[in-house]
Amino acid sequence: MxxxxxxxxxxxxxxxxxxxxxxxxxxxxxxxxxxxxxxxxxxxxxxxxxxxxxxxxxxxxxxxxxxxxxxxxxxxxxxxxxxxxxxxxxxxxxxxxxxxxxxxxxxxxxxxxxxxxxxSPGTIIAYDVERILELPSALAIQALADGKVTMAEFLVKNDSKYVGRALKENIFPEGTIIGAVIKGEDTIIPTGEYVFEEGDKAFILGKPKLVENVIEKCSECQRIRKVMIIGASNTAVQLAKMLERSMSVKLIDSDTKRCEEISKILQKTLVIKGDIMDLSLLKDEGIGDVDAFISLTKYDQLNLFSCLIGKYLGASKTISRVENLELIRFFEDMGIDIALSPKISTAEHVMRFIRMGGLKSLIILPTGQAEIIELIPTKNAKILGKTLRDITLPEEILFLIIVRDNKLIIPRGDDIVQIDDKVIISAKVEKIKKIRELFGQY
CATH class of the missing domain: 3.40.50.720 (NAD(P)-binding Rossmann-like Domain)
Structure with a gap:
């Protein structure tokens, strides 16, 4: 190619x-x-x-x-x-x-x-934020296998029951599996020996309800009802239009003309002409009561500063767009709850298109070191007819879920991949080529 x-x-x-x-x-x-x-x-x-x-x-x-x-x-x-x-x-x-x-x-x-x-990266980000707000305890959430499988990212906090425990202890519900763990700047494809530590970010997959239950128990975040958005970019306006159907939304921008324009587009969103530096305005508009404070401008400095102000004034959850990939970890270390990169989302979309055919879904994990992919084997795939135990696989490849006839299977060594199966796998980026070869995608 x-x-x-x-x-x-x-x-x-x-x-x-x-x-x-x-x-x-x-x-x-x-x-x-x-x-x-x-x-x-x-x-x-x-x-x-x-x-x-x-x-x-x-x-x-x-x-x-x-x-x-x-x-x-x-x-x-x-x-x-x-x-x-x-x-x-x-x-x-x-x-x-x-x-x-x-x-x-x-x-x-x-x-x-x-x-x-x-x-459009902006449209992708708007949909990403909407999904996150549906399950506020998650750092990220994605659907796979036509909605039959949910993947969610969550933070292991110091008081978590998972700290100090190994995966082999079956600490997660049957029907779910941990596909990857981010520790600092490294992404780990875990084995049963992996022991969780405070600060780990884990990616859990399984039936939507099971995953949602795990995520909700990780934090006491309540359902998102009130949202404040900073900036009237096209991305912010599209997000407000999506959220105003079920949430109370306020959007603040300093440009009078732009505020007048979007007031005609948005039906239920309260559009406010004001400056993010005006702390009195933010307090008057109830920033301390909002469930989510979101900054989606194209300027990383403004997004960071806006979210820090939001945190300072009492916003429960802050979400920021980050253009510079190298700043994602910095944003998180500064206390921003969720930092979203349009660059990563863009790469996912393009790579999914390039691999069209057997590849159904692709999620590039935040560090860029690993991916979670969903594939369907071709009729000539090497993997067909063999137990997973009999297939020679390099390290850092993990078969997570097989979806067969609407049934979810957490695969073991004696399971066999069949034609038309949807198979979800996590792997380091450099191992993806090997997986594609096994599934007959050259």
């Missing part, structure tokens, strides 16, 4: 890095010379300086032989033109990152002009 990535920012770099780790040939097109040099030092890819929407540059990158072009620059227009041009020059498939405003209408079918798949 041969992929061209247009845009060498953090998003493009992460996508290129993931592809290279799977043995896929990659060319990166980036306008900035300094950034080109930085990328060349970090990954084994051909890096071309130039405009990815320029036909000459695309031809130089080998677009005629490309199986896929992924355009993820900061310009929606450049991304769309790059995809349309690449498609006309012979690229098999194209993917474009677009601004959230392009998703507000369903009248435009981009596939008709050469864009096979498009996505």
């Amino acid at each position: 041969y992929v061209i990535v247009v845009g060498g920012g953090l998003t493009g770099f992460n996508i290129a890095k993931l592809l290279i780790e799977e043995g896929i040939g990659v060319v990166v097109i980036e306008r900035d010379l300094t950034r080109c040099q930085e990328i060349s030092k970090k990954i084994d890819a051909l890096v071309i300086q130039g405009n990815g929407s320029n036909p000459k540059v695309l031809v130089e990158a080998g677009v005629k032989d490309a199986d896929l072009l992924v355009a993820v620059t900061n310009s929606s227009e450049v991304n769309l033109i790059a995809c349309i041009t690449a498609k006309n020059l012979g690229a098999v498939k194209t993917v474009a990152k677009i601004a959230i405003e392009y998703t507000f209408t369903e009248d435009i079918d981009l596939t008709k002009v050469g864009v096979d798949y498009s996505f």
Whole structure:
């Protein structure tokens, strides 16, 4: 497989890095010379300086032989033109990152002009926040196997009953399994010998109700009823529109004209013209009573400062968007409850599209070191007809759940993967290629 990535920012770099780790040939097109040099030092890819929407540059990158072009620059227009041009020059498939405003209408079918798949990081973040608010004790939550399986992330606190206990003690309900644990900056694919410590972040999978029960017992968070959102970005407005159906929502922005515009869009959200620095305003608007305080601007400094003010004034839960991946751990150490990265979400969406076919779901864990994936074996898959015990697997690969005929199976050594099974696996990124080979996805 041969992929061209247009845009060498953090998003493009992460996508290129993931592809290279799977043995896929990659060319990166980036306008900035300094950034080109930085990328060349970090990954084994051909890096071309130039405009990815320029036909000459695309031809130089080998677009005629490309199986896929992924355009993820900061310009929606450049991304769309790059995809349309690449498609006309012979690229098999194209993917474009677009601004959230392009998703507000369903009248435009981009596939008709050469864009096979498009996505908006802002829309992805809005849906991520909505899912988190549905189960407030979780740090993150995702559905797999068409909703039959839930994955949730939770924090092991100092008073948790799990501290000092090993997985082999069967400390979690039957029908659930721990797929990964983040300890500091490392991601661990745990065995039964793993012993939990304070500060661990664990990922539990199983039937939705079972997982929800575990998460709810980890913390005494109440149902989210009152939400305050800082900033009137398109992402924030879309989130408010989603939440106002079942929650009391207040949105604060300092731009009078913007407040007037979104007041016409939002039906139940109270839009307030004000400054995040005005502590009296925040107190008057009841910040101390809100269940969730959310800052989704594009500026990390503003998001961090806003959430710190929210915490200081009594907000129960703070959620922040983080553009710089290197700052996620810093945000959490500063006391922000949940730091969401559109870069990680973007990489998940693109990689899911690239692996379409047997791959049904893909979750890249926050450190970027491991993934939780859902696959269906092809009819020629090596894994079929053998017990898991008889399959030679490298370390740091864990079979979590098999979904067969609507039944969830926590696999043991004598279980056999069958055709049409949906299999959920956690593994370090460098082991994903081996898994794909076992499932007949080359």
